[in-house]
Amino acid sequence: MDVKLDDTDRHLLSLLQANAREPVANLARKLKIARTTVAARIARLEREGVVAGYGVRLGQPLEQAAVRAWCGLSANAKQATAVVQALERLPEVEELCAVSGAFDYLALLRCATPEQLDRLLDQLGQIEGIHQTHTSLILSRKIDRRSTVPGPG
CATH class of the missing domain: 1.10.10 (Arc Repressor Mutant, subunit A)
Structure with a gap:
C-alpha cells in the first residue's frame, strides 16, 4: 500500500x-x-495502518530504576526461528531486531537489578542455537526521540 x-x-x-x-x-x-x-x-x-496501535511508555522513575543493556546474539541459521521463539518468552527482552554485521540479532534487555541481568545472560547462553553473545550495559541515554515528553503549549 x-x-x-x-x-x-x-x-x-x-x-x-x-x-x-x-x-x-x-x-x-x-x-x-x-x-x-x-x-x-x-x-x-x-x-491505512500508519498508526498500528497505542501503547504505554514507562515513566522516568521506572526507567531510571531499570538496568538496561544491548545484547548482540549470534545464532545458528537453522535454529533461528526457535531462538526467536525462546527470546519471545522472556519478558526481559524488550525489543529484538535482526541486524547485519557481527551479530544476527540485537536485543534490548530490561532488568530490575544487575543480579537479574546476570541470570538473564546465563539463560540466553543456554538457549539452543545461540552460540555467542556480547552485552553492553546502557549507562545513560543521550538522545531518545521515542520518549519525548510534550512541553507546555
Whole structure:
C-alpha cells in the first residue's frame, strides 16, 4: 500500500508519538486545523495502518530504576526461528531486531537489578542455537526521540 503523508500528517504523528492520549481538541489547536479534520486524519492513519496501535511508555522513575543493556546474539541459521521463539518468552527482552554485521540479532534487555541481568545472560547462553553473545550495559541515554515528553503549549 502506498501511503501519502503530508506535513500535517507527519506533525500529527509526532504529537501522537509524544502523547497518544492528547485530546483531539488540543491536537487541533497545535496543528491549527479543525477538530473534525484531526479526528478524520487519525481515523485515516489508523485505517491505512500508519498508526498500528497505542501503547504505554514507562515513566522516568521506572526507567531510571531499570538496568538496561544491548545484547548482540549470534545464532545458528537453522535454529533461528526457535531462538526467536525462546527470546519471545522472556519478558526481559524488550525489543529484538535482526541486524547485519557481527551479530544476527540485537536485543534490548530490561532488568530490575544487575543480579537479574546476570541470570538473564546465563539463560540466553543456554538457549539452543545461540552460540555467542556480547552485552553492553546502557549507562545513560543521550538522545531518545521515542520518549519525548510534550512541553507546555
